[in-house]
Amino acid sequence: MPLGTLDRSPPPFFRQGPSALTKLALCSALALLLMVADARFKLMHPARAALALVLQPVQRLLLTPVDAWETAGDYLRGTQRAMAAEDQAKRQLAEQAERLSRASALQAENDRLRKLLALRPAMAVPSLSAEILFEAPDPFSRRVVIDRGATQGVAPGSPVINEAGVLGQVTRVYPLSAEVTLLTDKDAAIPLLNARTQMRNAAAGRADGTGMELRFLAANADVKVGDLMTTSGLDGVYPPGLPVAKVATVDRRGDSSFAQVLLAPIAQPDSARHVLVLQPMDRHVAAKREAEVAAAAEAASAAEAKATAREAKKAARAEKAAEKAATKASGAAP
16 A cells, blocks of 8 residues: 555544643633632632531531640640739739838828929829720731720820830720720820939830830930830820830940930730720810819809899898888878
């Protein structure tokens, strides 16, 4: 048989169709199209939801041993932490009892000295308890959300503290919640007073959100590691005397006229759960002045009312005397 008459094409059963590269390109394009369509129009969302609903019992069943092991471990670790926390709480309670006994005597002495020097009495700032719900999702800021808002009387600018010291300040208020900017935020600032030297300065949050720093402090300023920084009360927001931070490092550079002073906040926001929201000092002072003015006006109106009543009584007596005189005169006339 001549070779030219032979059919060299493979039989239909062995034909390969498109090449492998073509199939890869088509499948890649189809997969890309489906991903874009799913991301844009949520085409597979119902299917994923149904699949998750079907697989949820299986997942829970498979996670049961893991959950039981973790629960047992958490129980043991929680017991140890609870015992350690109880011991620490007892020690803190004993220390606070001793401090409280001294604080009452100091408070009485302070009141006597204020009366002796004719100074105004220290003002008690109204407060509102709150709980931290969660941290704000913005990774470039240090903010938390509390469960009290405008409905409960929280106002913008209110200081937020815990049992250790100042945490931050309310910057946004919603009806049932509020956003608190922590002192370690890069946009936060607070006026401070050095408890040792009584020197005033201003602190701001660092750019990395890990602490605070004193800005524009002279290189020869009297500041040492361990100095306690408290609120000065000069800004009209924070009450004076609240602990804020301690000096962590002092770097006096020879090539600069300013010293770099880093502060470590006393109140740790990561471990805080329950806080107190204080009323801003300016609003508290304004409310107190309004109350004093209202009390003075009420006293003046009461005094005026008493004076009017006395004048009315005098007028009534004079009128009665005139009537008696007229009666006597009319009786003596015949």
